[in-house]
Amino acid sequence: MQGLMMQQPLLVASLLAHAERHHGGQEIVSRRVEGDIHRYRYRDLAQRARRMANVLEGLGVKPGERVGTLAWNGYRHMELYFAVSGSGSVLHTLNPRLHVDQLAYIIEHAEDRVVFFDATFLPLIESVAPRVKSPKVFVAMTDRAHMPQANDLTGMLMCYEDLLELHDDVFEWPLLDENSASSLCYTSGTTGNPKGVLYSHRSTLLHTYAAALPDSLNCSARDVILPVVPMFHVNAWGLPYIACMVGAKLVFPGPALDGKSLYELIEAEQVTLSAGVPTVWQGLLTHVGERQETFASMRRTIIGGAPCPTAMTAQFQERYQVDVLHAWGMTELSPVGTVCSFKPHQLSLSTEERYTVQAKQGRSVFGIDMKIVGPDGEALPWDGHAAGDLLVRGQWVTRQYFGAGDGDASPLRDGWFPTGDVAKIDPDGFMQITDRSKDVIKSGGEWISSTDIENVACLHPEVATAVCIAARHPKWDERPLLLIVKKPGSALGGGEMLAFFDGRVAKWWTPDAVVFVESVPLGATGKVLKNQLRDQYRDYYLSA
Ligand code: AMP
Numbered sequence: 064m065q066g067l068m069m070q071q072p073l074l075v076a077s078l079l080a081h082a083e084r085h086h087g088g089q090e091i092v093s094r095r096v097e098g099d100i101h102r103y104r105y106r107d108l109a110q111r112a113r114r115m116a117n118v119l120e121g122l123g124v125k126p127g128e129r130v131g132t133l134a135w136n137g138y139r140h141m142e143l144y145f146a147v148s149g150s151g152s153v154l155h156t157l158n159p160r161l162h163v164d165q166l167a168y169i170i171e172h173a174e175d176r177v178v179f180f181d182a183t184f185l186p187l188i189e190s191v192a193p194r195v196k197s198p199k200v201f202v203a204m205t206d207r208a209h210m211p212q213a214n215d216l217t218g219m220l221m222c223y224e225d226l227l228e229l230h231d232d233v234f235e236w237p238l239l240d241e242n243s244a245s246s247l248c249y250t251s252g253t254t255g256n257p258k259g260v261l262y263s264h265r266s267t268l269l270h271t272y273a274a275a276l277p278d279s280l281n282c283s284a285r286d287v288i289l290p291v292v293p294m295f296h297v298n299a300w301g302l303p304y305i306a307c308m309v310g311a312k313l314v315f316p317g318p319a320l321d322g323k324s325l326y327e328l329i330e331a332e333q334v335t336l337s338a339g340v341p342t343v344w345q346g347l348l349t350h351v352g353e354r355q356e357t358f359a360s361m362r363r364t365i366i367g368g369a370p371c372p373t374a375m376t377a378q379f380q381e382r383y384q385v386d387v388l389h390a391w392g393m394t395e396l397s398p399v400g401t402v403c404s405f406k407p408h409q410l411s412l413s414t415e416e417r418y419t420v421q422a423k424q425g426r427s428v429f430g431i432d433m434k435i436v437g438p439d440g441e442a443l444p445w446d447g448h449a450a451g452d453l454l455v456r457g458q459w460v461t462r463q464y465f466g467a468g469d470g471d472a473s474p475l476r477d478g479w480f481p482t483g484d485v486a487k488i489d490p491d492g493f494m495q496i497t498d499r500s501k502d503v504i505k506s507g508g509e510w511i512s513s514t515d516i517e518n519v520a521c522l523h524p525e526v527a528t529a530v531c532i533a534a535r536h537p538k539w540d541e542r543p544l545l546l547i548v549k550k551p552g553s554a555l556g557g558g559e560m561l562a563f564f565d566g567r568v569a570k571w572w573t574p575d576a577v578v579f580v581e582s583v584p585l586g587a588t589g590k591v592l593k594n595q596l597r598d599q600y601r602d603y604y605l606s607a
Contacts, residue, residue, distance in 0.1 A: 073268035075245050076149030076236035078307040083109035086284065086310030092332050093137040094317035094324070096181045097209050101138060105307070108141060110232045115146035117230035122200060124176050126151035126237075129247060131170060131178035131198070133157045133187065136294045136315040139204040139223060143179055144294070144303050148245040148264070149236045152176075155247040156295040159184050160509050161257075162569040167194040169249045169257055172466060179204050179223065183318060185211040192216060202226065241265040247465055248297055250394035251503065251510040259465030260394050262298075270397040270459040271304040273430045278404040280338070280365055281388065284310040287332060287360070291316055291325065291339030292368065296508070297398040300338055300367070300390075311336075322350025333360040340368035340508030341375060342539055348378055358383050365390055365402075368508040369540040370496065373418050391424035391496065395480060397459040400433070401425035401494050409491075423495040424486070431457040433494060434479070435486055447489035450497045454479035502593065504533040504543050511543055511572045519567045520545060523560065525553035530583050531574060532596050534603045544603050545574040546596060548582060555579075575604065 071077075082089070087106035095101050124130060130147045132154065134140040147154040155173050157166060170178065170191060177200045180188050188201055192215065199219055203210055206224035213220050245264045249257040275282045280300070282288060288311045290299040298304070306313045314332045316325060325347050329337065344366060351358070364379060367390035379385040392398030403425030409417065427433055435443045435451035443449040460480050463473055474480060483501030488494045504511040513531040520529035528548040536542040549555050557577040564573040578600065584592040 072238065072241035073265045074149070074236070074239055074241060075264050075267055075304070076145060078268070078271065078304050079105075079109050079112060079145045079149065080236065082307035082310060086307075089284075089310050089312055091138050091141065091313045091315070093315040094319055094328060095137060096135060096183050096318055097205065103138065105310075108138065108145075111227060112142045112145040112149065113232040113234035114227050114230045115142050116150040116234045116236075117232075118226045119146060119150055119152060119177075121226075121230065122177055124150075124152050126239075127153065127244065128176045129153045129155045129173045131155045131157050131173070131175035132295070133159050133166075133178060133180040133184045134204055134294065135181055135183075135318045136290055136299060137181075137204075137317050138315065139179075140294050141303055141313070141315070144246075144298075148267075150234070151237055151239050151243065153244045153247050153261070156298065158249070158293075158295045158509070159187060160569065160571070161251075162572070163187060163190045163194070165251075165257060165569075167191050169259075170195050170198070172256075173247060173249075173259060176200070177202060181205075181318075182209060182211045185213055189213060189215045192219065239264060241268070246298065248295075248394050251512055255514075260461045261465040262397060262459070266397060266459040267298075267301075267304060269430060270301055270399065271308050273428045273459075274301045274399045275305045275309055276428065279399060279402050279428045280305065280336075280390070281363065281404070282306070282309050282311055282336065286311040286336045287314060287334045288312070289314045289316065289325075289329060289332075289334040289337040291320060291337060291343050292508075296368075297392070297394045300365070300392065300398055302338060320346070322346040322348070326350055326356065329361055330359055335360055336363045336365070337361060338365035338367075340540075341366055341371055342369070342507040344375060344379075345538060348375070351383070352378075358385055361385050363388060367391060367424075369505055370424075371422070373422050376418060376421050387421060389421055389423070389425060391494065393482060395461040395474075395482075396431065396455065396457075399428055400431050400455060401427055403493065406491060420493065423489070423493040425494065426492040427494075430459065431455055433488070435488055440476075445488040445490055445492065447487060450485055450487040452500060453482045453484045453486040453494065453496070455482060456480060499533075504531070504541050506536070506539045506541050506543070506571065508540075513543065515568065516543055516545065516564075516572065516574060519564060520547065520560070522567075523555070523563050525550050525555040526560075528583055528591075530591050530593065530596060532593060532600060534600055536575075536604045542604055543572070543574040544600055545577045546580050546583060546600070547577055548580055576607070578603070 082105040092102045179202045204223045251257045290302040365388045371389045376387040389403040443451045485498035516531040517529045530546045533541040534544040
């Protein structure tokens with residue numbers, strides 16, 4: 064027997080419609096790339112998003128086509144989040160920290176029809192434009208007075224505010240299939256070329272419900288939320304959608320992510336909840352500590368993307384009375400998978416014991432199922448000791464990467480997504496990452512491909528073998544370390560080797576140091592035993 068309830072598709076635009084209707088007066092505050100603070104309300108956001116939907120139609124963007132954004136966290140980016148997905152096309156957030164070759168690859172692969180960009184990214188757009196066949200329209204997200212000079216984009220450059228002026232705000236959000244695509248985000252969190260994760264309206268809405276819950280990211284209408292995590296990195300962990308669902312005030316930091324700028328914004332706007340990677344919080348804590356400041360309103364901070372060190376948790380909680388919510392997720396998971404919020408019996412633990420809990424990445428939010436498996440694929444016990452490959456499944460987990468052909472293998476293993484993380488799970492269901500099986504480096508919350516670094520190093524005529532590994536770093540969590548076996552008779556020095564990366568990879572991808580070694584350990588099949596090298600050199604930068 065069928066249930067007799069209404070069938071309402073789960074659509075991204077419904078979040079905005081709800082926010083306009085029920086929280087229309089709630090504020091959205093943005094630090095702009097133009098340098099000033101901008102403020103308006105959800106009802107303005109909704110009205111301008113509808114105008115923008117008309118702009119997209121005017122530009123000829125069709126349902127299902129991709130629209131790129133290369134932008135910081137700000138209100139215009141938020142307008143595009145809803146205008147693009149809401150009107151049936153696909154919001155493709157581009158990561159400006161990538162090398163221009165990678166950006167060009169991703170834009171081509173996604174076949175973006177139009178790319179919107181913050182004016183500060185003009186040089187990047189000018190480098191990318193000649194390398195891609197499409198798009199032929201680039202929209203600077205600013206007004207006429209701040210339009211950048213772009214000689215190389217003649218005929219292709221448009222102005223965001225001018226386009227909005229040309230259209231009215233009468234637009235009916237179409238009743239889309241809830242399984243249609245809403246947004247796209249590429250990740251280099253595996254080896255090989257970046258891969259696109261294509262979210263649907265349904266997966267986004269279900270993720271929003273689950274991520275907003277009290278034991279998840281714990282968001283409400285009484286919160287003032289500062290997403291420091293970029294809107295180009297897994298939709299700022301879903302916070303733009305969550306804020307609409309619950310009616311929270313939003314504060315966007317724009318490009319100013321240094322400790323001083325963040326602190327000033329937090330205090331001026333009375334932020335209650337912030338979210339970001341450990342590296343960003345390190346900058347904030349240093350600034351606040353040096354000036355002996357306190358936080359007047361901030362009560363919670365969500366820390367994820369990389370392990371949150373206990374020293375950071377302790378500092379936030381003891382010195383500033385800001386509770387830390389340690390969370391784990393992935394681009395492939397929209398991203399929230401686990402959050403470390405206490406169960407009732409843990410509240411009576413000693414402070415030290417609670418820090419031990421908080422060092423874990425947390426327990427599953429409803430909708431995400433997880434397991435750990437050994438080398439034979441058998442599930443391991445949740446005893447807090449056995450560690451194995453972490454696999455997940457759920458309503459907002461990817462089942463195939465964007466653009467994969469019929470012949471392409473699914474990333475799934477028996478219906479489960481292998482995360483590339485190695486973890487243990489305790490009897491309370493708290494997961495803790497112990498290692499990583501994927502061969503990548505996460506520096507300041509963003510990926511560096513060790514394979515790409517090795518491939519570049521091997522282009523040097525005096526390099527016999529190059530191995531790049533992740534070494535722990537006090538500021539960036541991890542930085543690449545390059546191990547080189549030189550060709551016989553070579554006098555190659557570290558400086559020359561590192562200079563070789565100039566222009567070949569993004570500047571921040573260049574390893575911090577080179578260690579010249581006689582040989583590297585090889586396995587039976589001739590593969591470099593990276594685990595051995597990681598064990599040996601893991602603390603290289605800490606002891607340097
Ligand atoms: P991304 O897809 O760029 O968001 O990266 C996801 C990956 O970042 C995960 O698979 C982990 O390897 C890592 N990661 C995310 N959150 C955490 C965390 N809290 N602790 C340790 N690693 C994390």
